[in-house]
Amino acid sequence: xxxxxxxxxxxxxxxxxxxxxxxxxxxxxxxxxxxxxxxxxxxxxxxxxxxxxxxxxxxxxxxxxxxxxxxxxxxxxxxxxxxxxxxxxxxxxxxxxxxxxxxxxxxxxxxxxxxxxxxxxx
Amino acid sequence: xxxxxxxxxxxxxxxxxxxxxxxxxxxxxxxxxxxxxxxxxxxxxxxxxxxxxxxxxxxxxxxxxxxxxxxxxxxxxxxxxxxxxxxxxxxxxxxxxxxxxxxxxxxxxxxxxxxxxxxxxxxxxxxxxxxxxxxxxxxxxxxxxxxxxxxx
Numbered sequence: 001x002x003x004x005x006x007x008x009x010x011x012x013x014x015x016x017x018x019x020x021x022x023x024x025x026x027x028x029x030x031x032x033x034x035x036x037x038x039x040x041x042x043x044x045x046x047x048x049x050x051x052x053x054x055x056x057x058x059x060x061x062x063x064x065x066x067x068x069x070x071x072x073x074x075x076x077x078x079x080x081x082x083x084x085x086x087x088x089x090x091x092x093x094x095x096x097x098x099x100x101x102x103x104x105x106x107x108x109x110x111x112x113x114x115x116x117x118x119x120x121x122x
Numbered sequence: 123x124x125x126x127x128x129x130x131x132x133x134x135x136x137x138x139x140x141x142x143x144x145x146x147x148x149x150x151x152x153x154x155x156x157x158x159x160x161x162x163x164x165x166x167x168x169x170x171x172x173x174x175x176x177x178x179x180x181x182x183x184x185x186x187x188x189x190x191x192x193x194x195x196x197x198x199x200x201x202x203x204x205x206x207x208x209x210x211x212x213x214x215x216x217x218x219x220x221x222x223x224x225x226x227x228x229x230x231x232x233x234x235x236x237x238x239x240x241x242x243x244x245x246x247x248x249x250x251x252x253x254x255x256x257x258x259x260x261x262x263x264x265x266x267x268x269x270x271x272x273x274x
Contacts (some may be wrong), residue, residue, distance in 0.1 A: 017182070018179050018182055020177045026171060026272070028271075051263060059268065062271050062273060068266075070264075107224055114221055117217070
């Protein structure tokens with residue numbers, strides 16, 4: 001395939017919204033963020049706006065890089081960055097635990113990324 | 123640690139919200155010439171940007187179900203960790219593997235066509251991995267990636 005043909009095909013995939021967007025992947029360590037924690041959170045679902053209010057609050061925390069909702073034993077998961085453990089502890093106490101409707105939080109500390117290409121098995 | 127000035131910051135913000143690294147267009151937005159913008163982007167790509175992620179419409183491509191698995195290994199030790207990692211990396215439906223500390227040892231992101239396809243992957247590929255112990259599954263309902271500290 002010539003590069004022109006290839007580009008035309010890529011443009012077509014963009015036009016049909018198969019390719020939604022492209023994003024740079026940031027190496028947060030190179031910017032001084034040494035700690036990444038995955039917080040698995042259970043919400044008080046007796047509150048009618050439990051998810052909406054929690055997510056709205058989480059969006060306001062600049063160190064939150066991912067917000068996911070689930071069907072299963074976990075309701076919401078946040079990926080949180082911090083410069084070091086001291087910074088993480090401060091964030092956890094002042095920003096995370098003050099979010100509305102939290103019932104329970106469980107933390108997984110990120111050690112290494114073994115695979116992260118996010119390719120689809122096409 | 124690399125020093126970033128205000129312009130680098132703006133470039134990073136633009137590239138992570140839409141990865142169109144057209145130096146001419148980005149430069150015009152920030153009042154830079156094309157060669158200056160290009161040099162700055164190359165420097166960022168060398169030190170800060172590890173690559174570009176293409177966000178595909180998974181549903182349109184027939185992948186309707188994404189599941190996150192928390193996996194605890196039954197037996198631990200150097201050998202079983204590397205055996206497990208070697209085996210799990212080669213499963214095409216596994217998109218992400220994170221080694222974590224806490225309730226689980228690994229977090230996997232798995233993409234599948236539908237729930238019965240997921241069941242097949244779970245039974246044939248995951249439960250047969252060397253050393254696999256407790257497995258917890260959560261089906262992804264929604265996901266948003268934030269700009270993180272760049273935006274704040």
